[in-house]
Amino acid sequence: MRGADRPVAAPARLRPAGVDAMDWPALQAAVAGCEACGLCRSRQNTVFGVGDRQADWMVIGEAPGENEDLQGEPFVGVAGQLLDNMLRAIGRSRSGSGAQATYIANVLKCRPPANRNPLPEEVAQCEPYLARQVALVQPKIILAMGRFAVQSLLQTSEPIGKLRGQVHRYQGVPVIVTYHPAYLLRTPSDKAKAWADLCLALETAAASSDRSTAP
Ligand code: URA
Numbered sequence: 001m002r003g004a005d006r007p008v009a010a011p012a013r014l015r016p017a018g019v020d021a022m023d024w025p026a027l028q029a030a031v032a033g034c035e036a037c038g039l040c041r042s043r044q045n046t047v048f049g050v051g052d053r054q055a056d057w058m059v060i061g062e063a064p065g066e067n068e069d070l071q072g073e074p075f076v077g078v079a080g081q082l083l084d085n086m087l088r089a090i091g092r093s094r095s096g097s098g099a100q101a102t103y104i105a106n107v108l109k110c111r112p113p114a115n116r117n118p119l120p121e122e123v124a125q126c127e128p129y130l131a132r133q134v135a136l137v138q139p140k141i142i143l144a145m146g147r148f149a150v151q152s153l154l155q156t157s158e159p160i161g162k163l164r165g166q167v168h169r170y171q172g173v174p175v176i177v178t179y180h181p182a183y184l185l186r187t188p189s190d191k192a193k194a195w196a197d198l199c200l201a202l203e204t205a206a207a208s209s210d211r212s213t214a215p
Contacts, residue, residue: 039110045072052101063108146180
C-alpha cells in the first residue's frame with residue numbers, strides 16, 4: 001500500500017490506569033492531562049466539576065460549552081444561570097455547604113467543537129472520570145440533566161420523557177431524570193415538568209436521609 005493510502009495508525013491515547021482508586025488531586029490531575037480522545041486538541045481548559053465534594057446532591061450535565069471551556073467551570077453560561085435558579089428554588093447552590101451543598105459535573109470534561117453532540121466513544125472514554133467523582137462524593141441523590149447524562153448514567157437509549165417520574169440507580173445512588181436547562185430555555189412550557197422532577201428529587205433525598213438516620 002502506498003503512503004497516502006495506508007491507514008493512519010490510531011495513536012495510543014489512553015486514560016491513565018487506576019482511575020477507580022484515585023483520590024481527588026490525582027483524579028483532577030488525570031483529567032487535566034487527559035488525551036484519551038480528540039477533544040483534547042480543541043479544548044482551552046478541561047472542566048472538572050464545581051461545588052462541595054461532600055455534597056449530598058450531585059447534578060450531572062452533558063459537556064462544557066464555550067463559556068465553560070474558557071472558564072474551566074461547568075454551567076457558567078445562560079443554561080448555568082437557569083440551573084442556578086433551579087437550585088436556588090430548592091435551597092441549594094454551587095457554592096453552598098452543608099444542607100445547601102451541591103456538586104456539579106458533566107459527562108464530558110472537554111468541549112465538543114461547536115457544541116456538537118458528544119460521540120459515543122468520547123462518552124465511553126470520559127465515563128470512568130465521572131464514575132470516580134460519584135464514588136468520591138457519595139451523594140444521596142443524583143439529578144441527571146439531559147439526554148446524554150441520562151443515557152450515559154443509566155445505559156439506556158430511552159428518551160427522557162419515558163424515564164422521568166421514576167427513581168433510577170447509578171452506583172446504588174438514586175437518580176432522578178430531568179430536562180437539560182438549555183432545553184428548558186428553548187421549551188419553557190416544559191419547566192413545570194422540570195419542577196415536578198425537582199420535587200421528586202427532594203422527596204427521594206429526604207426518604208433516603210430518613211432511612212440512613214433510622215434507629
Ligand atoms: N451544558 C452542560 O451540560 N454542561 C455545562 O457545563 C454547560 C452547558
